[in-house]
Amino acid sequence: MAKRKDTVHYNGTKGGWGSLRGIAEVAWRERPTLAAIDTLRRMNKAGGFMCVSCAWGKPEHPHAAEFCENGAKATLWELTSRRCTPEVLARHKASDLKTWKDHDLEQLGRLTHPMRFDAEQDIYVPCSWDEAFAAIGRELKAIDPKSAIFYASGRASLETSYLYALFARAYGHNNLPDSSNMCHETTSVALRTVIGSPVGTCVLSDFDHCDAIFFFGQNTGTNSPRLLHPLQEAVKRGVKIVTFNPIVEKGLEVFKNPQSPVEMLTPKATRISSLYLQVRTGGDIAAITGLIKYVLAAEERRWSQEQAHVLDIDFIEQHTAGFAAMKAHVDATGWDEIERESGLSRADLEAAGQIYVEAERAICMWGMGLTQHVHGFDNLTMLTNLWLLRGNVGREGAGISPVRGHSNVQGQRTVGISEKPELVPLDRIAAQYGFEPPRDEGMNTVEGCEKILSGEVRAFIGLGGNFLRAIPESENMEAAWTKLNLTVQIATKLNRSHLVNGKVAYLLPCLGRSEQDMQESGAQAVTMEDSLSCIHGSLGKNRPASAHLRSEVAIVAGMAKATLAPNPRLDWDAWTADYARIRDAIEATYPEQFHDFNARVFTPGGFYRGNSARERIWKTKSGKAQFTVPTRMNALGFAPAEGRFRLMTLRSNDQFNTTIYGYSDRLRGIEGTRDVVLMNPDDMAAAGLTRGQRVSLASDAGDGVHRQVDGLAVTPFLLPRGCLAGYYPELNPLIPLWLHDEQSKTPASKGVPVRILS
Structure with missing residues (x-):
């Protein structure tokens, strides 16, 4: 795609020498041990180590190097030679550390000792594990269990996640929010409603048999670069890829494979997208409506001319409900409205529609560009409508494939990390462990934040992550956080969330996934689930960063033992001694998905846990796949207004979630800073702004709350008019807590109303 000369952009390709330089720069900063080389060699291979970065699938027959630039950065970051010891922390008051950049905090290195926050001195001081567990247990026993939150980031293993959820329910609550609440919860809610399964229906081999792939709101080049290998192979065999994204992201534009000598040594590269359409932020419902309108018109033309169908009529009649109402809605929607809301021309949408019509088998993929909107649910149900029209669910080479972020965020939900009791086999858990688990609905992330602000939550335990930095309304949340009775953070490195503490606060350092986990029965393996519902074993072999570290399993078990009354069926010591026993417990709770679990841990390519929608078994209210009618034509939660812009927050190429590598x-094409606001040059001219000018962004949510981020450099970028972009998490203070998807409560970080203050 041609770039405007008056915009900042990158002239190179995704991959190639640029990716190798990116890895080398992080390696230079982190100075990892020599073990990093062997770890990268083993990464994402059967019997090896599973990457802690994205959740993309691992092939049965891996490449020589089955890792990407971001996966390598994440591994080198974990294997840093830097150490954040008690002596290092003693030199810095927490109030001073709060002024540091996110990158600089984590550059202090790996945490080495369990620590207690001393509020009087404003520093962390070392403590013993026994002291930490006893204090945590004492504080938890002193409060109503339902006033505690057990949060989980997306990297903890299936074994840890299962025990963590069990601990919460034995303690007495379902307050188990996780990072999916902030990214793909809209996917889970929407897909469960319309196809009866909360996750995608594709497996890795489907990409070998499809004819077209449609991307919506996803940045493969930064978020899941290993996906570029199957995309490149698909393009080479003639698959057409269509991308809808407000920003032209390099990974879905052109790719140079670092493992191809020909591509590395010549100008040769692969153009990924056949058609790249810069839909307006929030305009996907309208764009998809245009695609459906074209497909319905193509059905009428082909039937009148050839007495043949474009639609899969048999599939629609046998497997779906609601088609007539959906069709009536689309027929009644005019092209003028579609073009106005989507920001795309009818001709471009019809060109994309024709690619879909010509494809016998098609896969749709999306990221948070669809989920993080007030009406993200409608984004996804409309996209499912399009896929149901041609029977592109439940057959080889076709399907629905959301691209998940963190390495085990999908798997945590599979084994019980959920605030929704109806999604967990509570009767089976009651029989298995001899206690009555709570049946009331717990708090998700937004609800938990609301109740922290209101003072109803008294304790927070964080299993990984950087919760306070990742959530909306972050400045107001930090002020309320200090009123909590107890805060516990389980982590590998220091981050901002560790510097805002409750009255009693502990920082507990854990092993990294790449490190050897030795327990009573020997070296332990753990497992995780990828985006394609396959389960993979992971075995760390590196020497731990400190002899004082404990595994996440051991930490969860230690807290549970100190908190809960004895129960011989909850054998925390036995589970810690041998993780195979945890897998046996998971199999007993989820026998359909995890049968023969221990025997299948290191299956090449992982073992598939199954998906009812892939088998065309629809676990919906109607018993069929459900066509739906959208509630509106754009996904935003606000109306246009003079001077109001649509802000979307982004990750950089040197970042994974809140972790900033550089x-x-x-x-x-942006170097040396994250304090930028990306803006269309024509919008800049209309506002009288110049490149590099420092401005502030202020919330325009209309609720009377002052939210503002200052010192952002105006940066001309190829964006649709009226749209802005900037980095996450720096711009999170602009997002109201109440601005979230109506169905899932996922924060609407891709559609934030703001004004520019110059």
Whole structure:
């Protein structure tokens, strides 16, 4: 796609020498041990180590190097030679550390000792594990269990996640929010409603048999670069890829394979997208409506001319409900409205529609560009409507495939990390462990934040992550956080969330996934689930960063033992001694999905846990796949207004979630800073702004709350008019807590109303 000369952009390709330089820069900063080389060699291979970065599938027959730039950065970051010891923390007051950049905090290195926060001195001081567990147990026993939150980031293993959820329910609550609440919860809610399964229906081999792939709101080049290998192979065999994204992301534009000598040594590269359409932020419902309108018109033309169908009529009649109402809605929607709301021309949408019509088998993929909107649910149900029209669910080479972020965020939900009791086999858990688990609905992330602000939550335990930095309304949340009775953070490195503490606060350092986990029965393996519902074993072999570290399993078990009354069926010591026993317990709770679990841990390519929708078994209210009618034509939660912009928050190429590896967003041509606001040059001219001018962004949510981020450099970028972009988490203070998807309560970080203050 041609770039405007007056915009900042990257002239290179995704992959190639740029990716190798990016890895080398992080390696230079982190100075990892020599073991990093062997770890990268083993990464994402059967019997090896599973990447802690994205959740993309691992092939049965891996490449020589089955890792990407971001996966390598994440591994080198974990294997840093830097150490954040008690002596290092003693030199810095928490109030001073709060002024540091996110990158600089984590550059202190791996945490080495369990620590207690001393509020009087404003520093962390070392403590013993026994002291930490006893204090945590004492504080938890002193409060109503329902006033505690047990949060989980997306990287903890299936074994840890299962025990963590069991601990919460034995303690007495379902307050188990996790990072999916902030990213793909809309996917889970929407897909469960319309196809009866909360996750995608594709497996890795489907990409070998499809004819077209449609992407919506996803940045493969930064978020899941290993996906570029199957995309490149698909393009080479003639698959057409269509991308809808407000920003032209390099990974879905052109790719140079670092493992191809020909591509590395010549100008040769692969153009990924056949058609790249810059839909307006929030305009996907309208764009998909245009695609459906074209497909319905193509059905009428083909039937009148050839007495043949474009639609899969048999599938629609046998497997779906609600088609007539959906069709009536689309027929009644005019092209003028579709073009106005989507920001795309009818001709471009019809060109994309024709690619879909010509494809016998098609796969749709999406990221948070669809989920993080007030009406993200409608984004996904409309996209499912399009896929149901041609029977592209439940057959080889076709299907629905959301691209999940963190490495085990999907798997945590599979084994019980959920605030929704109806999604967990509570009767089976009651029989298995001899206690009555709570049946009331727990708090998700937004609800938990609301109740922290109101003072109803008294304790927070964080299993990984950087919760306070990742959530909306972050400045107001920090003020309320200090009123909590107890805060516990389980982590590998220091981050901002560790510097805002409750009255009693502990920082508990854990092993990294790449490190050897030795327990009573020997070296332990753990497992995780990828985006394609396959389960993989992971075995760390590196020497731990400190002899004082404990595994996440051991930490969860230690807290549970100190908190709960004895129960011989909850054998925390036995589970810690041998993780195979945890897998036996998971199999007993989820026998249909985890039968023969221990025997299948290291299956090449992982073992598939199954998906009812892939088998065309629809676990919906109607017993069929459900066509739906959207509630509106754009996904935003606000109306247009003079001077109001649509802000979307982004990750850089040098970032994974809130972890900032460096200050190079190479693939967008931005270097050395994260304090930017990306803006269309025509909008800049209309507002009288110049490149590099420092401005503030202020919330325009209309609720009377002051929210503002200052010191952002105006950066001309190829965006649709009226749209802005900037980095997450720096711009999170602009997002109201109440601005979230109506169905899932996922924060609407891709559609934030703001004004520019110059």
